[in-house]
């Protein structure tokens with residue numbers, strides 16, 4: 001089957017990889033000059049099944065109200081007249097209850113855990129490297145309230161069979177010696193030994209290269225996708241800045257821009273951009289630097305070691321599609337880093353970046369068929385954890401498109417969950 005994958009972020013490229021592995025003839029189209037130049041460029045570097053949690057939780061509305069008064073709030077809503085944003089917030093709020101939280105979290109855990117296994121197999125199969133590390137993650141708690149909240153997450157981790165352990169401040173310092181001097185800041189920590197780290201941009205570019213050279217995938221870069229041509233039941237072409245392209249099937253993996261392409265076809269995809277920021281610094285004192293990923297629950301910032309660099313990532317802003325770099329957001333990243341790993345990296349050399357997470361209101365990606373169109377497929381909406389979930393999502397979609405039985409249940413990951421519940 002001839003397949004066109006729309007978008008060459010980490011999700012589009014992994015999808016293309018698994019489709020080509022399954023024997024399909026694959027073409028990937030992207031407006032950028034190379035793979036992973038938009039949201040997959042400089043994310044926080046966590047491959048973190050154990051950290052998979054939806055934003056929509058019962059306490060979120062109160063927290064957001066409280067954060068409105070704070071300059072360094074982890075989540076910010078920039079008021080604007082934007083019906084897509086208002087509808088998305090309404091759907092997010094509808095998920096802010098314990099029942100939906102548990103369902104959403106278990107779906108996220110399922111795809112994320114499977115994805116980590118797929119990445120492991122891919123690494124063994126291809127020998128791909130990407131400043132990767134397999135040393136786990138520690139979520140740091142500064143308050144008893146955070147510890148209490150984590151108790152429920154730990155019960156869900158038990159159910160999902162994900163290894164985890166609660167650490168005292170001394171144990172935190174033994175795992176991450178760079179935190180030794182600051183152990184008084186913590187009440188405890190949750191260690192997820194199965195979580196991993198790595199540079200998503202490096203991975204995606206290297207996988208794209210392998211897909212091209214070893215599996216014959218064709219990449220059309222610097223090509224803007226303009227519209228899909230459709231009959232009542234089928235897609236029969238994609239209009240691009242380089243002309244019309246046709247295939248037997250089409251996959252939409254355009255990150256936050258996916259709903260804009262689908263809207264004229266009447267497909268309502270509940271994906272909205274949540275803007276995040278990162279800073280990448282050179283390590284200046286390895287003894288004080290993180291060894292793996294440390295997540296600061298108070299500021300909602302993750303700090304990850306990527307080879308001889310440190311990546312600090314986080315914050316969420318609902319602000320439409322603007323990519324302006326905010327000074328306040330940078331200060332928040334710097335604050336968390338300074339409090340935890342202070343002298344281990346040179347903030348003045350930090351490369352500051354922003355990206356738009358393609359987020360769904362329930363935190364779970366949308367993987368599966370697109371409404372009434374027989375040959376249109378979706379693999380998008382991976383929000384906070386697209387790097388974590390990419391390989392598993394690509395594999396699941398490829399299996400479904402190839403008519404194979406998927407290795408994990410996946411019907412509840414498709415767009416239908418928004419129309420049937």
Ligand SMILES: Cc1cc2nc3c(=O)[nH]c(=O)nc-3n(C[C@H](O)[C@H](O)[C@H](O)COP(=O)(O)OP(=O)(O)OC[C@H]3O[C@@H](n4cnc5c(N)ncnc54)[C@H](O)[C@@H]3O)c2cc1C
Pocket residue numbers: 006007008009010011012029030031032035036037038039040041042043044045046047048223224225226253254255256257275276277278302313314354355356357358380381382383384385386387388389
């Ligand atoms: C600050 C931050 C930190 C993060 N940290 C983590 C983390 O630690 N772990 C994790 O798992 N995830 C993390 N994420 C989330 C993760 O980065 C995203 O979920 C993931 O990159 C989304 O990948 P994607 O392929 O869906 O989208 P993208 O990478 O955005 O790819 C979409 C592609 O579509 C192309 N495109 C869009 N519109 C068009 C058009 N009209 N024509 C042609 N091409 C088009 C774009 O050029 C782009 O290449 C983070 C995100 C941010 C912002």
